[in-house]
Amino acid sequence: MRGGLPVIPLSLPEPSNSKPRHFAWMSLALCLLGAALFVEKARGLSEHWPAPRSISPLEPVSAHVGPVQFALPENLIATAYQRRLARSPHARFATLRLAMAWPGLTATDMSGQGPEGTTLLIDLDSSPGRESLRARLEPFYRRLARGGELAGPDGLKMLTLSPRGAEATDLVAYDPSEPDGFIVRCRKGTPTGTAVCHRAFSFAAGLELRYRFDQTLLPDWRRLDSAVKARFEALRVGSTAH
Numbered sequence: 001m002r003g004g005l006p007v008i009p010l011s012l013p014e015p016s017n018s019k020p021r022h023f024a025w026m027s028l029a030l031c032l033l034g035a036a037l038f039v040e041k042a043r044g045l046s047e048h049w050p051a052p053r054s055i056s057p058l059e060p061v062s063a064h065v066g067p068v069q070f071a072l073p074e075n076l077i078a079t080a081y082q083r084r085l086a087r088s089p090h091a092r093f094a095t096l097r098l099a100m101a102w103p104g105l106t107a108t109d110m111s112g113q114g115p116e117g118t119t120l121l122i123d124l125d126s127s128p129g130r131e132s133l134r135a136r137l138e139p140f141y142r143r144l145a146r147g148g149e150l151a152g153p154d155g156l157k158m159l160t161l162s163p164r165g166a167e168a169t170d171l172v173a174y175d176p177s178e179p180d181g182f183i184v185r186c187r188k189g190t191p192t193g194t195a196v197c198h199r200a201f202s203f204a205a206g207l208e209l210r211y212r213f214d215q216t217l218l219p220d221w222r223r224l225d226s227a228v229k230a231r232f233e234a235l236r237v238g239s240t241a242h
Contacts, residue, residue, distance in 0.1 A: 066126025075107040153219035
């Protein structure tokens, strides 16, 4: 003691017998324990979390195309992107593309493809902004046609637009009995390609319906055109055709 005060010896504490490797293993064990607790907590929350609503491809979705509302099975819509959009409430489209198999006008597979010659590709377009085939028949197609009118299937008249001997074929077929009746333009780009016919008509005020089909279906044009019109009248919300 100095001056009556105790003297505290200054010395470092004795080293513990623990090794740095033991500390590392202890830290790893704590991390694993924390992760296990987190997973268990998340599992408990997921049991009470509402599952997202799944929509059957056959379940109708509501879609507005321009001024017209349709209730149609999702699997009629040709593209995956538009199918996703149609699942949202009050979905609206400027143009909606659908794919249907002939003759039942039911869905093809979800890629919009079907057996050759049976798939109709259909566009509902609220802003067509184009002149109709009928309006172009007299001033353009008759002047461009090679030769005169030819007799077509089931009462149709046909105008050949492609030059003689050309590899591509191009023709217009129309019903002469009605001023605003059935008319299509059918084209084949190559000798080995498929001839595809394009049909368009006004479905409602502000909405045009266009569909494409294999030219082999042209002899059945009356039944085809009537069935397409009836099918979309049935899908139209508020229609008496349901």
